[in-house]
Amino acid sequence: MANETGIGAAVKRKEDARFITGTGRYTDDIGAHGQTYAVFARSPHARAKLNGLDASAALATEGVVAVFTGADLQADGIGDLPCGWTVHSKDGEPMVVPAHPPIAVDKVNYVGEPYAVVIGESLEAAKNGAEALEADFEELPAVVDLASAASADQIHENVPNNQTYDWELGDKAATDAAFAQAHHVSSLEIVNNRLIPNAIEPRAALGEYDAASGLYTLHTTSQNPHLERLVLAAFVQIAPEARLRVISPDVGGGFGSKIFVYAEETAVIWAAGKLRRPVKWRAERSESFLADAHGRDHVTKAELALAEDGTFLGLRVKTLANMGAYLSTFASSVPTYLYGTLMAGQYKTPAIYVEVQSLFTNTAPVDAYRGAGRPEATYVVERIVETAAREMGIDAAELRRRNFIAPSDFPYETPVALTYDTGDYEASLAKALEHADYAGFGARKAASEAAGKKRGIGFSCYIEACGLAPSQVAISLGAGVGLFEVGEVRVDVTGSVTVVTGSHSHGQSHETTFAQIISEKLGVPFENVTVLHGDTGRSDYALGTYGSRSLAVGGSALIKAIDKIIAKGKKIAAHMLEAQEEQVDFADGTFTVADSNQSLTFPEVAFAAYVPANYPLEELEPGLSEKAFYDPPNFTYPAGAHICEVEIDPATGVVDITSFVAVDDFGHIVNPMIVEGQVHGGLAQGIGQALLEHGVYDETGQLVSGSYMDYTMPRADDLPSFTVDTTVTPCTHNPLGVKGCGEAGAIGSTAAVMNAVTNALGVASVPMPATPETVWRAAQA
Amino acid sequence: MEQSGEYTVSASRERVWEALNDPEVLERCVEGCRSMTVTGEGEFEAVVAAKVGPVKATFTAAIELQDVVAPESYRLQVGVKGGAAGFAKGSAAVQLAECSRDETRLTYHIEGSIGGKLAQIGSRLVQAAARKMAASFFERFAVDIGRSQGV
């Protein structure tokens, strides 16, 4: 009998009970007795010297408790916000890192950078105080344009040419040689637009300090509270980890933007200690736009060399990546190891050379946003492949097929440092073509044309490296932290189970899927499993949620802990049943002795472990609680085929997505309902990037798309219903055979949409996002 | 944001030039101007209550006359601080050409930018609002000087 709440079942979510009744508990829903309110004074200038700050009027404002400046934090020994991944330039030198004080000290470098924090008895008082601050700014010319940033004014004293590093990957000589013998070379200039993550819950923090114990507690909207704690302890130096507890309660979406350690929670927890009063901060959306780390923002030139039959010979990519004004927590890794390493895509391109120059500008810091590097890589590869197909007159699906890495090629070592373990790209594409009715496209196009519309179809066969880990690989490439995960299974006396995981759920549904794994493996009723996460006071150190890693790494750690529980349970059962340990089997929640009718239920064994009357105490500790750390040997490689069909109204430039098909290979799936949901959400963000979303700074560095009045979020009426399907090649190296599904939608879809738009218009490229005016202009040409 | 315009003013070029340097005239011609104080040679400070739809804020503007070529041209450099609303800065290059003894052609070219909250949430209105303010100033100026000439 299949377990109806086990692995593979579309179990309804445990989380929903509270969310649909309004009883979720997000950071801003939590208050502390006697709390004060923090408001950050933010620079209105993109670049300026801060020659002075007169806080006297602010301090005299009714209800203002304190005003703290960057100098106050420095005087208290508060350190800079670090970047956790050291990338080396071509010449072997480590990246150049500018100082990044949480609160600006004598200069500001982007609009929205905090230069003081005002604490008030009420939010209104703190706002009044912030307005009463008199800052003496001396404006300097802002560096905004990425393409010319290297030759613009130097933003940071220690960073010549505004360049943090000039990185390369791949074999330049071999790639040049490949191009020398090419029959055809396609080239493309690409701008990957800046995105603003916009989790619907704005960031928030509540800092508390208990003078009696010296313990700091920070409630905040973090995807990885342990990382937050580590940085606050080791770099910012608030307090040792043991006196610092970070809790991420319900978090309303992250998409990467809540991985990072920001100025605000740093200042809030510090101020709570300073004032010995709780301090609360919640971003207004206008602040989120300015001060959350943004995503993407590349300028790229890509060239693909092909043989006469369409075989890929070489790929050359040169990218400028915008870091914004400072290096955010993982910013350096995004356009390098999460980007350049994916340039092989699903293809056997033998020679690849990637160069990335990462530059500072006077804009908000740019860091990982859903997909992080892999959407950018997919966009480059899949746009240039589609371009080559069109230029060579080869069907776009066929050209891909000719170059796919075949199932027999695995494990496959790419020229850009990855070893793919498994996959079947042809299978996904075939299924997608069928769903998309590719054969019927011509007739649909003709019908559109008859109605004065332009119809196009576009493909994207993406691959990603996720399940982020393995630690040793990441550390050898510059990561400053390990990337393992922890899983703990606490079997209760009565046999119910509490799982504690270091992964954090902010939409991903860990409370459900992790309970399914327990239900499947231990036979414990689904409703008797509780999953705890998001609290450094509860779980061991682990790295949290990003890079589609929760199930592949955190779930695998859980499996290892479950294995330990079963092993110990067998020992206990063997003792109780007076059998040899090797004779005991465990399945469907029951320990049985082979070739006998003797058995014990899982709760019976658990009870015996905690009430050890009949128990081998001399050999075995009492209790039934195990944890395991898991560090995988390789990344996982989800891949898939996305096909987008659009119809364009050439009179207005409006692009209508008439169908979107995504066929993904995530390996084994624990909960297909949840996986589909993850894909839907990713697709919406990828489509949003292609057609709607754009973080726009004007030439003086003002963010002019700084609210929902101008930043176009995908809405229900902007999107179609999606056709989503899967193929399965199980991951070969983790115990669940899972690959991760959180980012795939955002990674694959953007290129498919833009390939469809350019196909419809019959042009080589259209700037992204393909807004109505952009498309209208292209349609006029 | 850039913008140009042209007015024919019924006054001699000398008279127009004088008016363009007269803080009292400037005060009358800036909509919502509460005060215009001379702070130095060719420098003024204006307090302006500006209203664009529901947005209503009192700004302090520092005005400086640069590149003065009497009575032909100058550049009016303006820096505006608007507290919570943000800031604005810009310059208006103004040129006067004699059409006849009592008619002068005034041309202006404005460059400006805004920052802070206004830029962040009001970008859709910036160009239209700037156009309106510039037009309002030069229209009032033309009328004012006409009136003072008894036209």
Added chain:
Amino acid sequence: MYQFNYHRPASLDEAASLMAGADDGTYLSGGMTLIPTLKQRLAAPSDVIDLGGIGALSGITDNGNTISVGAMTRHAEVAASNAIPALADLAGQIGDAHVRNRGTIGGSIANSDPAADYPAAVVALDSTIHTTERSIAGGDFFQGLFETALDEGEIITSVEFTKPTSAAYAKFPNPASRYAVVGVFVARCGDATCVGVTGAGPCAFRWSELEAELAKSFSASAVANAALDHSEFNADIHASAEFRGNLVRVMAERAVASLT
């Protein structure tokens, strides 16, 4: 928000006297523009005078040849009405459902946002704005960017629209805010056709060149013959002046086509 005194008068007289007595008062109708502005601290009125308590200002009356829409009538109510279908259609395209449940016709018109929808209908239909002081012809009401013929303290009480023979509104919404990038209202009143355009200029205006062409031949193809100077049109990150010019034409074509 800064602090202010909130008032909810029960009559127009009381509202006017509250306004007269306030240092810097502002009327509040639906609040869809004013409240976000206050939240951003972009205005600091001493007194907010909520017209929501004056029952007489709400509701739609069919007078036969005309309809009167009370100033405090919500967009949703107009959208659900049927006396002038094109007006209902326009109201149903304003903002989103929640904006339509709160926003009012009087508030929208008094604000004269360049991208508001109602002004296109006010200038295209034969309309009269009734206020506490007088009646103003719809064509004279909008005077510029956020500028109307209203005097300080004057309150719109109702908007009266003459029923057209037929009419249509075509809108190109701003993809982010759902304001009108461009909206064109075409109204046929007997032989005459009036075309109101919103979103393109500092305030709504009549496109008289198109009206003349449509008088010659009422067809979508007439749009191409009508002169339109877009050089001074609004421009922002969503649409340049040139693109707005194109959209005015396309929306006009679509509105006319739907009436032929």
Added chain:
Amino acid sequence: MEISITVNGRSEALDVPDNALLADVLRERLGLTGTHVGCDTSQCGACVVHMDGAAVKSCTVLAGQANGAEVTTIEGIGNPDNLHPMQAAFRENHALQCGFCTPGMIMSAIDLVQKADGQLDEGDVRDGLEGNLCRCTGYHNIVKAVLAAQDDMKSA
């Protein structure tokens, strides 16, 4: 300023500042934190509640404007043992992930269905939800849930 409002069937007399917003009164004075605040320009819809039978953005309603009104929040439409059909449909169709937009989305959807008299198709639902942003679901399952709830609400 004294106001009296009926929230989820319970009348409340409150002394609030003149510049208080309905959303803040609900969250901070009445502890009804299911109503969320996700933006400051009245677009995201996380704060939607029903006021006198219509869905409104409670972050854009002054407390004074709600004086005398009947307000229903997400906490007032059902509980885990007795879910509103819309709540049940959201769960059944996996129409939520992080849950932050969900209360506003559900309140909007209920108003949409109630006003539509059971006639909504997919396009109507998509149009009708344009005032509610969701960053997680891509709306696909929300649309499914609302259509399913429409049937359930008809038969209920």
